[in-house]
Amino acid sequence: MSATITPVDASGPDTAPTPASRLRRFVQPGAALLSGFLLYLSFPPRPLWWLALPAFALLGWTLRGRRLRAGFGLGYLAGLGFLLPLLVWTGEEVGAGPWLALTAVEALFVAAAGLGIAAVSRLPWWPFFAAGVWILAEGARARVPFGGFPWGKVAFGQADGFFLPLAAVGGTPVLGFAVALCGFGLYEAYRRIRAYRATGTVPRGPLAAAALSILVPVTGALAALPLVDDSAEDGTATVAAVQGNVPRLGLDFNAQRRAVLDNHAARTRELARAVEEGREPQPDFVLWPENSSDIDPYANADAADVIDAAVKAIGVPTVIGAVVTPETGKLRNTLIEWDPERGPVATYDKRHVQPFGEYIPMRSFVRIFNSNVDRVSRDFGAGTKVGVFDLAGTEVGLATCYEAAFDWAVRDTVTHGAQLISVPSNNATFGRSEMTYQQLAMSRVRAVEHSRSVVVPVTSGVSAIIRPDGEIVAQTKMFTPDVLVEKVPLRSSQTPATRLGTLPEALLAALAAAGLGWAGARAVRARRTPGA
Known part of the structure; x- marks a missing residue:
């Protein structure tokens, strides 16, 4: 005679789960x-x-x-x-x-x-x-x-x-x-x-x-x-980055656009006085941030006069971040090379405009969830040409704000001859958040990736000047008017990353x-x- 003993299944349906088993699920x-x-x-x-x-x-x-x-x-x-x-x-x-x-x-x-x-x-x-x-x-x-x-x-x-x-x-x-x-x-x-x-x-x-x-x-x-080499292959350039600041935080900073323009012009004139008095070295060129003039200087003579006076005071080529408003078609987020003698001589239109920020995809659908989409009443259009300006003999590559996150947008400038990279940005919309530091880190990585000095002029912070090894040699505080002036190495050789794409x-x-x-x-x- 034999008997079969069936063990009790502790995990069967009649057994209540223990607190420990419940916890393990999480x-x-x-x-x-x-x-x-x-x-x-x-x-x-x-x-x-x-x-x-x-x-x-x-x-x-x-x-x-x-x-x-x-x-x-x-x-x-x-x-x-x-x-x-x-x-x-x-x-x-x-x-x-x-x-x-x-x-x-x-x-x-x-x-x-x-x-x-x-x-x-x-x-x-x-x-x-x-x-x-x-x-x-x-x-x-x-x-x-x-x-x-x-x-x-x-x-x-x-x-x-x-x-x-x-x-x-x-x-x-x-x-x-x-x-x-x-x-x-x-x-x-x-x-x-x-x-x-x-x-x-x-x-x-x-x-x-x-x-x-x-x-x-x-x-x-x-x-x-x-x-990782920060030696100067093509000499050096003395560059100035202007942070004019904005009068007030938030999306409505664009309503204060004349004050923003005046701030950047005033900081540039102050730099000119400091140079004249020997307190600062004469820069070879000056970089303003994105949206430093949201008043179209091509359509508004008063804005053009303010910019021209500031550029003439410092006496060197200056890159202005402007919103260009053609009579028809889309807006342009444009960087303008402004010469002290000849005025605007070259432009770069931002190639990767930001969805839901600079243009609204599926506007009628998105409006259902957030009416803020109508703050962007007119969409920005994308440019098509790589941005490289010859500023007093230095080839400067341009990647506007959001573009710094995209590998191709920065690499294109270097393969087109940039000896230095500029990332003009406007972070005023994002207050005192971590956004500006995250974006600055991108520029540091780009400096090492392509072995180029990178200059980050920002409307409200943090502006910075970065050497090709990723080291920040100068930076501003957030929401503080300031000007950075530094001598940086220029380089023309290409890293494996640049060549391999x-x-x-x-x-x-x-x-x-x-x-x-x-x-x-x-x-x-x-x-x-x-x-x-």
Whole structure:
């Protein structure tokens, strides 16, 4: 006689879940949110670039071995944890609606990355494929919709970081890949250490993958150090950046446009007096910020006279940021080269105008959710020509404000001969938020990426002058009238990043595609051979 004893299933339907089991359900979602928040904390104004490494390590722990649907959901949570605090400035003057809508859309790209990372996480050498997937998602986010929104690329949080020299090797994609790879590699190393403690052995392949995931980016950054060079190849230029400030914060600063123009003209005349008295060196050229004259000097003689008088006082070519208002057609966000003898001699129209800021896509639909769209009563149009001005013999490349976030917009100026880059900006709309520091970090990364001095004249702060090695040599305070005057090195050689253009990003995208294809093929084989 025998008896079969059936053990009690503690997890059966009649067993109430314990508090501990309930809590465990929230561990991975909480870890996903935390990984995104750590990534946010790695961005300026905090000098905590290294937090990106534990952020990716935690993301790797959260996503490894998960099903695709779970990977998508956890990735979305990570995206919210990252982008909600990073982009809070977008609602500074228009309310929470646009900020939440933008974050909800942009987090979808992080969700897609989470799905892809989950898919490749069971592959050998998975940290390399996972880092490639992250860069693939960043590349997509930088291009769609409405021309893309690359704000928050991992590379832009690394202006103070160890890996920054890699920007000169392959631009923001290679820099971001190195950071993600090292973070995923740290998690894989942790996994292998735990496995060794449990079993006493570690297979050579996984051990090599963990080690190389850390050693490759670290060694690459060290090898790239010679590319970070701030020596003067073509002599130097003394440049002045004018920050005139605005009378009042908020969207209505444009209603004070004459006061803004007068502020910048007054600071320039003050600089001229300081030069005459020997308190400041004579600049070779002067840079005003974007929107320093929202009164069209071509249509308004009074505005033209104010600008002309200021430029004549300083006696050197000056770049004016103006809103040009043709009788018909779209507005132009224009930079004007103003010569002290000949007046306006050259123009550059911003090529990548900002959706929902400078023009309103789907205006009637968006109006349902936020009436602030009608503050932009007339859309801006995009220019088509690369902006490089010859200012007293110096070739100066121009990337207006939002354009600094786009790889192509800055690189084009260098391939067209720029020896120095200017990023004139207007941050008055965003108050005292972190936005201006995030944008300044982009310019520091661009300086190293292309080995060029970068000058950032801003209406209200923070204006800065940056050397080719990414070091800030002078900067203003926020919402404080000021003028920066510095001698900077001029360079004409091109870094590998400049010469290669989009090729490194394409290769990393191919790596991601190969990993996703391999993972898909393995999944198909597993379905066809159950139990294998």
